[in-house]
Amino acid sequence: MHAEETTALLLDRARGGDATARDRLAARYLPILRRWAHGRLPSSTRDLTDTDDLVQVTLFRVLNQIGKFEYGGAGSFLAYLRSALLNLLRNEIRRVARHGESLGLDENFAEDDAASPLEQAIGRERLERYEAALEALPQRSRELVIMRLEFDMTYEDIASEMQSTPDAVRMAIKRSVESLARSLGGHE
Amino acid sequence: MNAPDPVRALVDRLVEGQSIEWDAAAIRDNAMLDGLHVLDEVRSAYRRIGHASAPPTPVLFHWGPLAVLDKVGAGASAEVYRAWDSGLATTVALKLLRPEAAAAGLRSEEFLREGRLLARIAHHNVLRVHGAAIHAGRPGLWNEWIDGRTLEAIVAADGPLSCAEVRHVGLELCAALGAIHAAGLVHGDVKASNVLRARGGRIVLVDLGAAGTPDALDGSLRTQATPAYLSPQARDGAPRSAADDLYALGVLLYFLLTGTYPTNERMDLRARLPDLDPRVAGVIERALAVDPAQRHAQAHAFADALRASVSNAPAPMRIRRGWLAAASIALIALGAWVVWPAPEGTAWSPQAALVSHDQAGVALRDGDALAVGDRLDLKLENDRPTWVYLLNEDETGSFHVLFPLAGLPHANPLPRGQTMLPGEQSGRALSWQVSSAGGREEFVLVLANAPLPWFEQRLAGFAAASIEAPQRGVAQVGSAPLTNVSLHGRHLNALLNEFAGELGDRRRVQVIAYRFNTRASR
Numbered sequence: 001m002h003a004e005e006t007t008a009l010l011l012d013r014a015r016g017g018d019a020t021a022r023d024r025l026a027a028r029y030l031p032i033l034r035r036w037a038h039g040r041l042p043s044s045t046r047d048l049t050d051t052d053d054l055v056q057v058t059l060f061r062v063l064n065q066i067g068k069f070e071y072g073g074a075g076s077f078l079a080y081l082r083s084a085l086l087n088l089l090r091n092e093i094r095r096v097a098r099h100g101e102s103l104g105l106d107e108n109f110a111e112d113d114a115a116s117p118l119e120q121a122i123g124r125e126r127l128e129r130y131e132a133a134l135e136a137l138p139q140r141s142r143e144l145v146i147m148r149l150e151f152d153m154t155y156e157d158i159a160s161e162m163q164s165t166p167d168a169v170r171m172a173i174k175r176s177v178e179s180l181a182r183s184l185g186g187h188e
Numbered sequence: 189m190n191a192p193d194p195v196r197a198l199v200d201r202l203v204e205g206q207s208i209e210w211d212a213a214a215i216r217d218n219a220m221l222d223g224l225h226v227l228d229e230v231r232s233a234y235r236r237i238g239h240a241s242a243p244p245t246p247v248l249f250h251w252g253p254l255a256v257l258d259k260v261g262a263g264a265s266a267e268v269y270r271a272w273d274s275g276l277a278t279t280v281a282l283k284l285l286r287p288e289a290a291a292a293g294l295r296s297e298e299f300l301r302e303g304r305l306l307a308r309i310a311h312h313n314v315l316r317v318h319g320a321a322i323h324a325g326r327p328g329l330w331n332e333w334i335d336g337r338t339l340e341a342i343v344a345a346d347g348p349l350s351c352a353e354v355r356h357v358g359l360e361l362c363a364a365l366g367a368i369h370a371a372g373l374v375h376g377d378v379k380a381s382n383v384l385r386a387r388g389g390r391i392v393l394v395d396l397g398a399a400g401t402p403d404a405l406d407g408s409l410r411t412q413a414t415p416a417y418l419s420p421q422a423r424d425g426a427p428r429s430a431a432d433d434l435y436a437l438g439v440l441l442y443f444l445l446t447g448t449y450p451t452n453e454r455m456d457l458r459a460r461l462p463d464l465d466p467r468v469a470g471v472i473e474r475a476l477a478v479d480p481a482q483r484h485a486q487a488h489a490f491a492d493a494l495r496a497s498v499s500n501a502p503a504p505m506r507i508r509r510g511w512l513a514a515a516s517i518a519l520i521a522l523g524a525w526v527v528w529p530a531p532e533g534t535a536w537s538p539q540a541a542l543v544s545h546d547q548a549g550v551a552l553r554d555g556d557a558l559a560v561g562d563r564l565d566l567k568l569e570n571d572r573p574t575w576v577y578l579l580n581e582d583e584t585g586s587f588h589v590l591f592p593l594a595g596l597p598h599a600n601p602l603p604r605g606q607t608m609l610p611g612e613q614s615g616r617a618l619s620w621q622v623s624s625a626g627g628r629e630e631f632v633l634v635l636a637n638a639p640l641p642w643f644e645q646r647l648a649g650f651a652a653a654s655i656e657a658p659q660r661g662v663a664q665v666g667s668a669p670l671t672n673v674s675l676h677g678r679h680l681n682a683l684l685n686e687f688a689g690e691l692g693d694r695r696r697v698q699v700i701a702y703r704f705n706t707r708a709s710r
Contacts, residue, residue, distance in 0.1 A: 039237035121233040132585025149231040174497030178199045
């Protein structure tokens with residue numbers, strides 16, 4: 001990621017109709033979102049192509065309507081993409097569930113089939129608890145946590161995204177994680 | 189130089205992506221530890237799922253979403269394989285029904301039943317199921333891969349365990365059986381070869397192939413249990429119950445200490461091991477008493493006895509996370525009640541109220557101010573056996589089942605008469621305690637005059653409060669019939685919508701909702 005090509009700058013150019021800026025944004029976020037999304041799709045729809053298609057559709061849909069996105073500060077575009085993708089994935093899960101792609105077993109198994117790898121790995125209740133606590137964090141803290149814990153981005157990339165320094169984002173992430181853990185543990 | 193703050197040290201490791209030895213974490217704050225553990229799981233899962241997708245090679249064959257790597261065991265009806273789940277990007281244990289067993293009449297449903305039972309139980313000491321399905325005509329279920337050995341293999345290779353190790357295994361298995369029994373199930377085949385010790389020390393109870401509800405454990409299933417672990421009553425053909433699991437646990441602990449099994453005629457543990465702590469020997473001997481009335485009545489009582497054998501102090505309350513806190517204040521008569529009028533034509537008219545534990549049992553009403561440190565109880569008076577379910581969700585969406593809870597002396601159905609929940613344990617009064625301020629707390633209380641099996645099954649998938657430290661806070665209390673309350677909690681709303689039919693039968697079920705706002709102090 002180049003410092004001179006901040007997300008804010010690319011977004012400005014993309015809003016002005018610059019196709020190259022749109023492509024650069026797509027190239028920047030597609031691999032991050034693809035990797036993130038693989039854990040979010042249930043086994044009943046778990047297919048690499050499906051996931052990649054969904055990510056691509058989401059990203060291009062957002063970029064095609066880039067004028068509607070209000071830039072809320074550093075990092076918010078990635079959080080916005082995550083939110084859009086999460087909604088699309090949830091719709092996809094509901095769509096598959098409606099079409100009943102189960103094996104004719106009982107409801108327990110239909111439920112298992114509808115669990116994403118992430119839900120299976122962490123447990124649905126814990127994941128929902130995490131999502132709720134994450135939602136309650138201040139926006140900047142939430143974005144820092146998402147970039148580090150979910151997207152596994154380096155401090156340098158996060159600093160570039162947030163227009164800050166690696167040391168500053170490292171400290172801010174640690175504070176945010178501690179606050180999130182406290183909230184998850186029920187202290188707040 | 190001051191030692192580094194242990195919370196900061198764990199946060200550092202988590203954020204830097206370094207591995208964490210959770211068992212060795214020096215944090216006394218269990219709630220904080222739990223929060224950090226969830227975040228570590230989230231981070232690890234994203235990394236694992238996002239980065240790895242290729243199965244190890246070579247692959248024996250593919251079964252549905254799994255790449256089957258090698259066979260690790262075989263029984264009369266099933267084969268067990270190590271497999272790779274590309275979705276989870278992790279190794280799993282896959283149990284496939286043998287084609288011969290299918291040909292001999294073992295139905296897929298019967299085989300897959302184990303997965304269905306495991307899916308009802310979410311507990312650290314019970315094997316976690318990942319899924320069950322039929323692919324290429326072969327039914328199979330897959331669950332977490334435990335890297336470890338069975339207790340039977342450990343005793344065979346290394347000899348009997350120490351007293352301290354046996355006590356630890358006993359406590360862990362009491363917790364596992366408590367969860368299984370709380371789900372209304374009986375394991376049915378507790379034995380050394382069905383308990384794994386994972387690398388790192390986690391004790392895991394596996395193989396619910398013989399499990400079921402007590403009613404469903406008919407003669408054919410009884411034969412699946414291992415004779416050395418059968419209670420005298422089960423050997424005589426008596427119906428199986430949770431008590432038989434606890435007897436089998438006594439046999440297992442005896443085996444771990446001695447490498448042999450107790451005989452019918454004589455309980456000779458102290459004779460075999462004269463140096464054994466007599467308190468531990470006493471706990472195991474009691475578990476193996478011929479007369480069921482002399483044995484530990486429930487898993488939590490067994491665990492309490494094991495804990496008490498460590499010291500002469502009363503059994504401690506283990507506090508991980510949740511709402512129950514020990515208290516010693518005597519309960520006094522209540523003031524007002526929240527009364528739900530019984531529908532016409534039924535004699536069932538339970539009365540229930542959340543009451544203040546600290547203010548002489550005064551019933552909580554709209555506008556009452558509660559604060560951090562306040563303790564709550566639920567007072568129930570009913571004219572026939574009643575099933576009680578108490579659920580809680582806070583503003584962050586954290587959802588817990590507060591009752592019924594494994595480990596409490598009170599369990600559903602509650603007998604007719606007056607009952608105070610959560611009740612007492614080991615002579616100490618328990619209560620739900622307010623411990624943090626700010627935000628919304630909502631409660632739903634469900635009273636039923638008959639079991640609600642589907643509702644219970646759903647609740648089994650949620651986190652239960654544990655008998656531990658107080659966590660959260662309350663300031664204002666409101667109570668009203670559910671129809672008049674608009675709940676904000678999404679878990680509660682989803683659950684009530686999902687079971688609208690079952691909970692909507694006013695002849696059998698009554699539902700009361702409460703909302704609280706928290707504040708720091710009075």
